[in-house]
Every structure is written in C-alpha cells, then in structure tokens.
Amino acid sequence: MVGVPAVIRRRLTSMHMFGAVLVAAMLFQQPLVELVNASPALQTAATVFTGVFVQATPFLVLGVLISGAIAAFVSPRVLRAVLPKRESVAVGVAGLAGAALPGCECGAVPVARRLMDQGAPSAVAVTFLLSAPAINPVVLVSTAVAFPGEPRMVVARLVGSLATAWVMGLLWSRFGRTEWITARLSNHDSNPDGSRWTVFTESARHDLLQAGSYLVLGAAAAAALHVVVPPWIYEHLAGQMLLAILVMALLALVLALCSEADAFVAASISMLPLLPRLVFLVVGPAVDVKLIAMQAGSFGRGFAARFAPLTFVVAIVCACAAGYLVLGGIR
Template sequence: MDTLPDTAAEPGRRTRRRFRISSVEVLCAILLIAILGQGRLQQLFDVPALRTGSTVFVAVCVQALPFLVLGVLISGAIAAFVPARVLEKVLPRKAGAAVGVAGLAGVALPGCECASVPVARRLMGQGVAPAAALAFLLAAPAVNPVVLVATAVAFPGKPELVLARFAGSLATAMVMGWLWARFGKLEWITERALRRLPEVAAGQRWRVFAETARTDLAEAGGFLVLGALISSALNVLVPAKWFGVLGDQIVLGVVVMAVLAVVLALCSEADAFVAASLTALPLLPKLVFLVVGPAVDVKLFALQAGTFGRSFAVRFAPATFVVAVACAVVAGVLVGVA
C-alpha cells in the first residue's frame, strides 16, 4: 500500500500525489489518435457502412461539443458563485406563483440535468417550497439559452421547433410544480434532502467551479459519445423504411422517441444534434424526444432516487414522463410542428 511521506520529518520533501486517468483524458487520447492516424484508419475501415457511421458519429460530436462545454462552464459557475438564497429572495411565498417564477428562472440560471438536482436540493434545504424547487429542476436544463441555441443550430430554418421545445419544456416544469403543490407530500422526500446545506466558502469558489465543471463534462461527455454511437448505429443498422413506418404512424413515432429519450439519457446541450441526425423521422416525434429527455431519463431517475429518496422518484418520474409527452404534443400542434 502506498504511503505519503512524513512532511513533518522531511520538510524539504514534497508530498507525492498519484495521477489518476479519468474519462476526459481517455477521450482526448482517443481523439488525438484518431486525428493523427485518420489516413491509416480510413484504409483499415474502408467499408461504406463504417464510413457512413463514422461520419454521423463525428458530426454529432463536433457539433454538440462546444455547446456541451459552454453548458458545463455555466453549471459550474452557478454551483460556485450563485447562492441558492438568490432564488429564495425573489420567489413569492405562495406556492402557485413561486412555481411560475422558478420555471422562468431556468432561463436565466441554466444548468445541465445533473447539476439541477443538487441545486433543487439546496433550494429545499433553504426553505424554498418543494413545488418551486422541482419546477426549477425541470426548467433549468431545458429552457436555457444554451439549449435553445444548440437546437437552432441543429435544426437550421426550423424556428418553430425551437419555440415548441421552449413552450413544451416550460409547460412540463410548471405543470409538475403545480401538481406537486396540489398532491405532493413531504414524507415522500427523505429528511436529508430537506436539511440545510452549507454555503460554498469564499476561498473555495474557484475550486468548486473547476471540480463541478470537470465532473459535469466527464459525465455529460460520456453520454454524448454514447448517444453519438447509438445515433450512428441507428443510421447504419436500422433500415430507412423502419423510420418511414414511424413517420407514417405518428402515434407510434411519438411513443418510440419518448422511450428512446428515457433510455439514451443524453445531455440537454447535445440531444438536439442526435435527434437531427435521424433524418427520416418527422419533427413531432423529434420534439417529444427533446422535451422528454431533459425532464426524465434513467440517469435522472437514479440521481433523484439518491438525492430525494426512492419513494419520491417512483412517483415523480412516471408522472413527469406522461406530462412531458402531453406538453410536447400540445406545444407541437399549437406551434405547427408536424
């Protein structure tokens, strides 16, 4: 077992640290090898299907990565420099009104899905009504400017899709907040989630910023790569006529894309590029995919169960799924996404 040197006995000797290789270093190494050896790799994998799949994979990653990086930087800044009491001061005391304000606050205080869960917990720990905290949890990763701009870039010339995503996601957050205010019970949330959390010390803010951004990038980057791989596999392995069937049967397409959003668990800054790569699908199922994904997926279910308790997650996640699908379809019909 490794031991650190006794700095008291050896004042002139520095403490040694073990270097750990994380997923970020592995991803950078793979990308560097791919860039330097692209000629050799093209000769080795000179198969039409592989070329198509690799093109889709690289396109999704390259388009989404800048928005993903920007998103995790904003998320880290919020965790380090924006105290939860800022929202507490501006939220109305009445739960119904607080839900609306908290949902709109997601536009000004963006963050990824992973970051919104601890922020919501901190809000509850500082006395904010759970309904408002949960509305912010759902709105922050879905209606912020980074996600909307990424959606506009992924779907050029389709401003109605961006508007429908904003409306459907905001409606999902507010409806779930109001439903919790009406039917939710505090005993469904674990006691530790309601305890007051310590504020970030002034001297630790930059460290918290760096660690939060790095952690979110490692987690979200992994999901982006997984999503890009699945997207490229769908484009190569699944016959185009299958997606044509989903296009002809719009209800089936909506259901399949909603379930796919839950399973893929993509980051909200990157999911639009994956949806855009499925060119054979109509816009409405893609809209459902974009609204459901940031609201409920397997990753979020695990985070919510660990933070607020399983009793909360098994009630909140299924209700969110149904509400998100309904809000997406209604928003798509009203805006004219078809």
C-alpha cells in the first residue's frame, strides 16, 4: 500500500509472539509465583516442567545450530554423490547417513524432498527422512543424559529407529509409486541474494522457535501427566504391556515433540516400564501430526495417506523388537 511505511506492513512473526509472552511473564511474575505456591499440585507440575525444559534446552539449541549450519553450508548433492547405484544398498547407506546430519524431523522433510528432486531414488529419500532425526548424535546423547544408568536405552533407540528407516525404505522401494508424490518442491527457502550467514541465522531461528514451541508443549504434557493422571492408571498400564505400548505410541503421534528433546519427556514418565517409553522415542521422530502435515505439503496427500499409517505400524514393531533384543524383555 502506497504511503504506508514498510515497518508497519511487516507481519507479526513468531519472534514477536515469543517476546510478548516473555514480557507478560515478567510483568505478572509475582501473581504467578503466588498462584503456584498456593497449590502443591501446581508446585509439582512446575518442578516437572522446569526439569524437563532445562534439561532439554541445551540439546535443542545445539541441534538447531547444527541444522542451520547444514542448511547454509551442506548441499544434498553431497549425499547424492556418494550413494551407491544399487537401490537396496543405497537405502542402507542413506539410513546410516542420517547419523551424520543432526537436526530435527522438521528439517529432514525438505532435505529429503530436495534429494528426491535432485534425482535420488524416492526409497533413499524416505529412508533418510526417517533416520536423520532419530539416530543423529545430538538425539543419542540427549537420550543418554535423559536415561542415566540405562545405556541400553540409547542402543535400543538406535536399533529401533534405524530398523524403522531401513524397513520403510525397502518397502517403499518394492511397493512405492512415483505417481503418489504429487506436490512440487517449494523454493520459498531459496534466497539467491542472501549470504550463507543469513541462511544460517534464519534457519536456526526458525527451527529454534518451532522446535521450542513443541518442547514447551511436551514439558507441559509431562507435568500434566504427573499431576492430572491418577497413579492407578499408570499401575494399570504397567501391568498391561500391549495397552501401554499403544498408549505411548499414540501419545508420541499427538504430542509431536522435537526428537532432540523427547527423551526427557519419556524419562519423566518413570511410572511405566522402559519398553513403552522406547516405543514413544521410536515412533515420535518417524510419524506425528506435524510430520504428516509437512509430508502432505512436501510430497502430496496421496504420499502422506499411505506413508504415515504404515510408518506408524512399522515403528511400533521395530521398537518392540529392539526392546526385546536390547533391553532383554518387557522392562
């Protein structure tokens, strides 16, 4: 609009909302503290929320910094150049390559789509899509910190997540159809006039705000699970392993946590055995509500409608198999 300053026309962003929330928290600090101190339940919830959030934040920050660096300095052509010609072997390599590219599942979706548009087989792209956010070093280290004294949880998560990526890649190689992928690659993130530093800062800022919002949601959910849910429900779930596995898988689907922080939420649900919590950690980075929406936008609704339900089932099966193999049963 002519005559309106550019600064006024600039739309409200997530950074503005984040700043507004911080200002409101500082202004109403005293009433909030009095409200929490007046209720033992709120005190417990605040303790759990703070513990999960403080523990997870360093890993979240590290993850988004690495993710931003990858967006600015690493091209998917590098991965495509080293892929073997044989598709089944390339699927195996793509699964292992996910360990070298830290970042959350939100960043893996556009990278996988970019790989596909640069000529990589679709099976290779979906294998990378599932492995990168689940087996990278940041995720594995955060899992080790969240589960001190339980190193087998790290191994079980690695085995279950990598198996999920490989199985889905091989299934897609055998049964997938290119006509199911209908969406065009969006070039909204390309900025030919921007420097690599601009790409880095914008990518890191975007990932931090997006993943941070899900971390807040996850920490709040963990706090609510400790306060709202009666203890007898956890006792019942602990005695009903299949039901506990299904509940934790659905919780991972709905909460849609960042893979760099979900281990702290799972660790906080200490009333349940390790196997259901392992299912939560394997299913979450593979399929959740936000990933389904992103996959529908990047690959098409036909792809998401077929890929997401199958991934959900495969992730549960692979997590249970890894749990029995590594954890030694239904602990």
